[in-house]
Amino acid sequence: MKRVQKSMTNLSRLGTGETAHITGIHAPDDVRQRLQAMGLRTGREARVIRCTRLGPMQIRVGSVDLIMRRCDAARVEIAACDTVRIDIATKK
Numbered sequence: 001m002k003r004v005q006k007s008m009t010n011l012s013r014l015g016t017g018e019t020a021h022i023t024g025i026h027a028p029d030d031v032r033q034r035l036q037a038m039g040l041r042t043g044r045e046a047r048v049i050r051c052t053r054l055g056p057m058q059i060r061v062g063s064v065d066l067i068m069r070r071c072d073a074a075r076v077e078i079a080a081c082d083t084v085r086i087d088i089a090t091k092k
Contacts, residue, residue, distance in 0.1 A: 012073035019047040020078035027075040039064050
């Protein structure tokens with residue numbers, strides 16, 4: 001499992017397999033509430049499952065998978081994860 005190397009960035013800049021902690025959502029109230037209702041909250045860990053260069057992204061937050069537009073993902077501020085986790089499925 002890869003970890004993001006940047007200290008602070010936004011969710012739209014992560015690549016497939018990268019994981020980071022959500023540190024904030026910078027959006028108008030209605031958009032922020034919608035993202036929070038989907039599980040994107042400060043302190044939660046988000047992992048990119050699948051993404052394309054210009055299209056939507058598949059994000060896993062907890063046990064929930066979300067498909068997000070890049071413009072919405074760009075509103076989610078993240079920080080690099082401090083811990084290293086072992087992916088049991090691939091044993092890497």
